[in-house]
Amino acid sequence: MSEQYIKINNKNKSKKIIFTDAPIKQRPTKDGYYLVSRAFVKPGVTNPKTQLHVKRGDTVMVISGKDKGKTGKILAAFPKKGKVIVEGMNIIKKHKKSRGLGQAGEIIEKEAPIFVSKVMFYDTNKKKPTRIGYKILKDGKKVRVSKVSGEQID
Secondary structure, three states: OEEEEEEOOOOOOEEEEEEEOOOOOOOOEEOOEEEEEHHHOOOOOOOOOOOOOOOOOOEEEEOOOOOOOOEEEEEEEEOOOOEEEEOOOOEEEEEEOOOOOOOOOEEEEEEOOEEHHHEEEEEOOOOEEOOEEEEEOOOOOEEEEEOOOOOEOO
């Protein structure tokens, strides 16, 4: 068993972690320490990166919600949250208070993030929403491929 100190639950207190090779069958806390099985820890990995099936600049169609059936371009992607901002979709109204004598209050309309599971890549050639596949070219480069048309996206 080896020991290591790390931060847990966004608190500034350091907790002691004990790594063990045996599988853990009970609650992971023991005498104020956290027991972590080595089977769940990959060496060199601190925070695995989440991936989305779409990226900024892609044209997508909203497949559920109040904007169902509309298409738009992705303005921003947030992989850790699993959300994207699509141009002209999920419009919210934000009330801005007046600041000082010269400025009046106003209502600002802007796009809010929506879950990436509610959007689907839109194939502009076939005019249909499609799933995305991946293909490795002969030179070793990995590219995205449209499942409807079979054409390369990137």
